[in-house]
Amino acid sequence: MLDQDIKQQLAAYLERVQEPFEMVATLGEDAKSAELRELLEEIAAMRADKITLRTDGTDARVPSFTLARPGSGTQLRFAAIPMGHEFTSLILALLWTGGHPPKVEPEVIEQIKALDTDMDVEVYMSLSCHNCPDVVQAFSLMSILNPRIKTTIIDGGMFQGEIQAREIMGVPSVFAGGQMFHSGRITLEEILQKVDTGAARRDADKLNAKAPFEVLIIGGGPAGAAAAIYTARKGVRTGIVTERFGGQVNDTLDIANYPGISHTTGPEYAAALEQHVRDYEVDLITAQSVAELVPATQPGGLITVKLGNGGRLQSRSVILATGARWRNVGVPGEEEYKTKGVAYCPSCDGPLFKGKDVAVIGGGNSGIEAAIDLAGVVKHVTVLEFMPEMKADAVLVKKLNSLPNVTVHTNAQTTEITGEGGKVSGLKFRHRGDGTDASVDLEGVFVQIGLVPNTEWLGDTVQRSKFGEIEVNARGETSVPGVFAAGDCTTVPYKQIVVAAGAGSTAALSAFDYLIRTPAPQAAAAAPEAVTA
Structure with missing residues (x-):
């Protein structure tokens, strides 16, 4: 599972574990369960004196695992194989659960411990999302420090059924008590401001x-x-x-x-x-x-x-x-369908549109880079550029034109983002040359038109x-x-x-x-x- 260099680095980190804790896995017979089992076995073997692995978990999400110190009442669950951008989140969770102090101001730690509100938190993330780790780590720390906060970290790519049922079209997305708590990046301090009603005054x-x-x-x-x-x-x-x-x-x-x-x-x-x-x-x-x-x-x-x-x-x-x-397009449907198909971070939200049709608005470097990135994940990308020619660097345009699942419309003005059932269903645009209108059916629109x-x-x-x-x-x-x-x-x-x-x-x-x-x-x-x- 882990290459030798990463194993050596992880083993060095785990030397900082001070208190014993358990990893309790819920596994099935599928390939992802086998992958998770291998990862957890490698981790447990590095600190067998402090880390115990059990495979008798009964969580509804398979595969998944929890981290908990016996008798502490705290519980942090990963319905994910936290690699990619979330590998650091896994390392920190292991260290914090094992008693290694977090690099957080003492007053913030005390504020977390003093929270007297029960929270059942679900954080949906993507392993390719560079905005997600901060949110994952913030709620992980809160769960480890305060037993009244139960946190589950969920890989949207592994649990696509939940993503579709909850109509999640942007990560990170945080639910508390089954209701949307926050969508997008948020810091630990901002989370505490939302849940600690007296924080702003203090x-x-x-x-x-x-x-x-x-x-x-x-x-x-x-x-x-x-x-x-x-x-x-x-x-x-x-x-x-x-x-x-x-x-x-x-x-x-x-x-x-x-x-x-x-x-x-x-x-x-x-x-x-x-x-x-x-x-x-x-x-x-x-x-x-x-x-x-x-x-x-x-x-x-x-x-x-x-x-x-x-x-x-x-x-x-x-x-x-x-x-x-990021600059908004300013057309009907954009505000209404933000996080419901309208997105601004291709690397974060792109994996949620795997196998689907999407559009990128903008033909500058950021727009063309986004289209190239998305083309490797989604079914088809439609690029709309307002000017007669794309403004991106020639090398990017050449790469884009080599991709078989990309269609480019220049001199095209976006006029509306349409939706159905509470999420994006299409996009309308006008050919500026002859004034004719056109539309395309799709499920995601990525806006990349500057600042x-x-x-x-x-x-x-x-x-x-x-x-x-x-x-x-x-x-x-x-x-x-x-x-x-x-x-x-x-x-x-x-x-x-x-x-x-x-x-x-x-x-x-x-x-x-x-x-x-x-x-x-x-x-x-x-x-x-x-x-x-």
């Missing part, structure tokens, strides 16, 4: 009590991380507030054009960014949305950032690095372009003194990771220059400015 109180920063960065992607590293190295008090560290990098499967790094994945790069920031004295505030920016009342004074939970932070300078998100900046919350506070991008000069300065911006949320051309990182560094150096050239007013230095609620 978080707001903690944030309000923080002393003012010298530089506060909004956004934790490449631009925000680079800015934090540069300002922290200057010795100024730096903070980052972000909904999820890494931003949209987390949704990027392959990165092969960053100088000095021949190849990495988005999640790996995001984790490396976070670790680099944590190497310095940066106050990292995650799982928080921003709601409003209030400029200083006088030069050098304190700028206020109001958060979605009611809290607020203050700083002498602010760097906006909020990034961008829109995350700047709506700013309103008219800073000057923005007609596309919503924050207008900046060569120094990253905005129209508001003390407020800088960097990355995909700005008017800087070429939305690339390396460009964003460079812009973040520029904004950080400009912010530092602003601080040393703009003395803080005595009143602002002595106490936070009054802010109207």
Whole structure:
């Protein structure tokens, strides 16, 4: 099952197991059961003194297995063979069940243990989904730490009947008590905010009590991380507030054009960014949305950032690095059928459409890469490009044209995504050349038409372009003194990771220059400015 190198690495990890626990498998006579049995036997043999394998499980899902410490009351079940992107999730589950402490803040662990709500959680994932591990690991940890939370991790590819019965067309999908809890990526902190009703108020109180920063960065992607590293190295008090560290990098499967790094994945790069920031004295505030920016009342004074939970932070300078998100097509049916056939992550959700007909809207690099990827999984791919010619690199277009199960329509305008029975059933489009209408029957639509900046919350506070991008000069300065911006949320051309990182560094150096050239007013230095609620 496991090759020799992986066995050696896994055996080294399992040396950290401190307490005995059981793996209880429910197996059948099928090939998947045999595969799972082999995997579990190899794991048990590596730490026979701590890990016991039983094969007398009676779970309804076959094959599956549970992890539990005798007498603990905790139970985590995998209705899956957790390899691929989920192999790390399996290793962590084994270590945590065996008493190895998780790398989570102590207050978060205590918050999980204190939850007094019973939850029966089912997490549907795909082994090829790079967004799923964070969700799988979050609920696994909650289940291991709190016996009132029962978690089952389900491979949608193995249990297609459940996927169809629950009309799941996007992963990760989380059900609690049989009802939809969340669809898409979600962090441990965000989960706790949803299930712990008092968390938002407590978080707001903690944030309000923080002393003012010298530089506060909004956004934790490449631009925000680079800015934090540069300002922290200057010795100024730096903070980052972000909904999820890494931003949209987390949704990027392959990165092969960053100088000095021949190849990495988005999640790996995001984790490396976070670790680099944590190497310095940066106050990292995650799982928080921003709601409003209030400029200083006088030069050098304190700028206020109001958060979605009611809290607020203050700083002498602010760097906006909020990034961008996938652009919507904006046609009838798109909103209605999101997660019901309309998707934005081919690598995550592609396996759910195995053997089905799908469409990709967009003929740029991301769209053509998605079509090539999907063509190896689905029955047929229809590509729609609005312009007369595809915008993707020639090598990608050549590869696409070599595939037998792909149809390309250029100069085509998507007009509607249709559905039946609560899920996508087709797509309508118009041939822009002659104005004729056409339609195609399918079960999935993958939208790949670029990005829109995350700047709506700013309103008219800073000057923005007609596309919503924050207008900046060569120094990253905005129209508001003390407020800088960097990355995909700005008017800087070429939305690339390396460009964003460079812009973040520029904004950080400009912010530092602003601080040393703009003395803080005595009143602002002595106490936070009054802010109207």
